Amino acid sequence: MDRKKYKKLRVVVTFFVGAIVTLAVVRNSYLLATAGVLTGMVFMILVRAKAKIRTDEREKTIQEKAANLTYAIFAPTLGIGAFLLLLPSKGGISVFRNGEWLYIESLGMVFAYLTLFLIVVYAISYNFLNRKYGGGGSEE
Amino acid sequence: MGVVVVKNKLKVYRAMHSLTQEQLADKIGVTRQTIIAIESDKYLPSLGLAFKMAKLFKVAIEDIFIYEKKGAEDED
Numbered sequence: 001m002d003r004k005k006y007k008k009l010r011v012v013v014t015f016f017v018g019a020i021v022t023l024a025v026v027r028n029s030y031l032l033a034t035a036g037v038l039t040g041m042v043f044m045i046l047v048r049a050k051a052k053i054r055t056d057e058r059e060k061t062i063q064e065k066a067a068n069l070t071y072a073i074f075a076p077t078l079g080i081g082a083f084l085l086l087l088p089s090k091g092g093i094s095v096f097r098n099g100e101w102l103y104i105e106s107l108g109m110v111f112a113y114l115t116l117f118l119i120v121v122y123a124i125s126y127n128f129l130n131r132k133y134g135g136g137g138s139e140e
Numbered sequence: 141m142g143v144v145v146v147k148n149k150l151k152v153y154r155a156m157h158s159l160t161q162e163q164l165a166d167k168i169g170v171t172r173q174t175i176i177a178i179e180s181d182k183y184l185p186s187l188g189l190a191f192k193m194a195k196l197f198k199v200a201i202e203d204i205f206i207y208e209k210k211g212a213e214d215e216d
Contacts, residue, residue, distance in 0.1 A: 003171065056169070056170035056171050056174050057170065057174070057185070057186050057188075057189060058170065058171070058173065058174040058177055058183050059171070059174075061183075
């Protein structure tokens with residue numbers, strides 16, 4: 001199987017999994033959604049292994065840059081989102097005093113912890129990779 | 141300080157060895173898109189890949205890749 005066929009197959013499987021998840025949401029069945037997603041993932045892993053689709057260095061570079069860009073956009077967005085959601089509850093706005101819209105504050109807390117988690121994961125993986133690729137070694 | 145530009149003669153060497161982009165890609169273990177990107181100076185290959193190309197064409201890396209400094213006065 002060449003790369004073009006693999007890409008076409010990936011699109012078909014993605015649509016198939018999407019359809020199953022939609023059906024599962026309509027039927028309110030978590031089991032169906034999980035089974036659909038897992039089947040799709042296993043199928044694609046098997047096809048990829050069998051077809052020996054290679055990921056070359058240019059694609060890896062693109063993936064690295066895309067991941068970096070995603071982090072650079074996602075972390076501040078989530079952080080600012082958390083700040084904006086938590087700000088009114090601290091400002092004593094009436095709707096919050098009555099206990100209404102309490103979920104906004106909860107959502108803000110979730111966003112804040114997600115931001116923290118993202119930054120911690122980034123810092124840990126950065127340090128790990130820095131050590132792996134020879135950074136921070138002792139001088140001779 | 142000037143801008144460093146690395147150009148290459150990959151297309152020339154590929155033509156000299158009568159190889160298509162697909163064939164060259166297969167020989168050095170990358171995709172055809174990578175060969176296209178290198179030939180059009182949009183992607184700079186790793187040192188490992190550059191060595192693979194040089195070994196395949198039986199030339200030195202400097203014969204395929206040309207290091208240039210643009211926009212700077214000659215400084216050594």
